[in-house]
Structures are given as structure tokens and as C-alpha cells.
Amino acid sequence: MAADLTTPARQALIALMVRAERTSNPDLKQRYRVEITKPAREELTAQKLITWETGARRAIFYELTDLGWARARQEFRSPPPEKVSAAWLLHYATLRHLDSLLARGDQQIADLYAEPDPGPPPAGTVEERIRGAYADLAEKPGDLIRLVLVRDRLTDITRDEQDRVLEEMDRRREIHLDPDPARNELPQEALDAAILIGGEAKHLITIGPA
Known part of the structure; x- marks a missing residue:
């Protein structure tokens, strides 16, 4: 028992x-x-x-x-x-x-329990979801987090919509996107998750204190 x-x-x-x-x-x-x-x-x-x-x-x-x-x-x-x-x-x-x-x-x-738990419907705008995913992954504001980890938590949002909101947030300087200096050692999934900004692949995201 x-x-x-x-x-x-x-x-x-x-x-x-x-x-x-x-x-x-x-x-x-x-x-x-x-x-x-x-x-x-x-x-x-x-x-x-x-x-x-x-x-x-x-x-x-x-x-x-x-x-x-x-x-x-x-x-x-x-x-x-x-x-x-x-x-x-x-x-x-x-x-x-x-x-x-x-x-x-x-x-x-x-x-x-014939079917897997689909989970509760996601709440919040795409921008709020991005901020929430980052906050869950980062130990503190300003930490560099791989973009693939954020995208893993946004699978119900299309890639185009994710990119659109990320570009807007980057343009407003509310986030900072960086290439990974060890890009040659990145797994394929991390490379695929990169976003092109100014023709350069960005693999990392930083969000500073509010």
C-alpha cells in the first residue's frame, strides 16, 4: 500500500x-x-x-x-x-x-488516462509568453539564455509569429539578441531556432530588469 x-x-x-x-x-x-x-x-x-x-x-x-x-x-x-x-x-x-x-x-x-494531458490553455500575449519563458529559464534578469529553450515553451505559437514579436521587442530594445560565440559547437536544434536579425543568426536572448 x-x-x-x-x-x-x-x-x-x-x-x-x-x-x-x-x-x-x-x-x-x-x-x-x-x-x-x-x-x-x-x-x-x-x-x-x-x-x-x-x-x-x-x-x-x-x-x-x-x-x-x-x-x-x-x-x-x-x-x-x-x-x-x-x-x-x-x-x-x-x-x-x-x-x-x-x-x-x-x-x-x-x-x-487514455490520452496525454494536453495541459491548460496558455494564457497571455505572445510577448508575455516570451517574457514568462525567459523568466522561468533564467536565474536572474540579464542572463544569456539559448533561444531554442524559449521556443521549446512556445510550441503552440507559429514560428513566424514568434519571430515577428521577437523582432518587435528587439527593435524596441526590450530584449537583446546575440549570436552564440560557440555556434560551431551548437546542436542542430539550437541552430534551427536562431532568428536572423540584420542578416546575422542570433541564438541567445537576454531580458534585463523591468
Whole structure:
């Protein structure tokens, strides 16, 4: 039952269940403010509840195993972890209702999580989204951030629209775009994400203090 996993491991298990597909820590943190820590990863791996691998930019990608899905199903009938926030108490109350619904309809967890979570609809203008993505990625205003990382968070916005707004912000001097001095060592995805300003490819973005 639930006592065999720590609270961070249980939260990681739930996050992977609702995401319902292979996913990374940055994605989980952006969507649910959940991050799978090394101890939780090792705990879940030791019990063969997840698989994981390192992908591009050293991001770790996670996925539930069949045992992991079965263990996640137990959470529907388990008491919530101790000393968690009200949001998690409400979440477990919702799981209890879902458990009753699944039992009455003789359905499985796969019927409930058949499709990956599309996430909430993005909010804000394109400019606000760019600023928000930069703020999430930078440790402090003025840090140089690869443009590809910003674009990774704007996949619902067309490339043309991203470029149009970036050019406008650059023209108003609200951002600064730079070429990467190590451009010859950049991965192809970073090269493809560059924006041409004055005929020069810019791979880095800086946004200073407001």
C-alpha cells in the first residue's frame, strides 16, 4: 500500500500518471510544479515503477512501467501523504471519487488516462509568453539564455509569429539578441531556432530588469 513510498515518490508517481506519456522534469515543473528528485527517482526505479533516460540538453525523461501504472492505481484508494498542502488533499479526494466511478463502471485506469494531458490553455500575449519563458529559464534578469529553450515553451505559437514579436521587442530594445560565440559547437536544434536579425543568426536572448 501507500506506506511503501515516500511522499515525493508518491507525488512523482501521480504526476507521471496524469501526464500519461514520456515526460521530463522541466515539463512536469511547468505543468504541475512537481520535480522528480534524485532520491524519488532512485526509489521508484528500485521498485521498477518507472523507466528513465537522459535526452537532449541532459534532461531526464520518465515513463511509468506496467508496475508503475498498477501502483498508481493504488493511490486512488490510499489516504493522502502526511503534511501535504490543501491542493493535494483535494486531489486525493478527487481520486477517491474516481475510484468509485471506475469500480461502478468496471473500468480500468487506462480508460481514464487514455490520452496525454494536453495541459491548460496558455494564457497571455505572445510577448508575455516570451517574457514568462525567459523568466522561468533564467536565474536572474540579464542572463544569456539559448533561444531554442524559449521556443521549446512556445510550441503552440507559429514560428513566424514568434519571430515577428521577437523582432518587435528587439527593435524596441526590450530584449537583446546575440549570436552564440560557440555556434560551431551548437546542436542542430539550437541552430534551427536562431532568428536572423540584420542578416546575422542570433541564438541567445537576454531580458534585463523591468
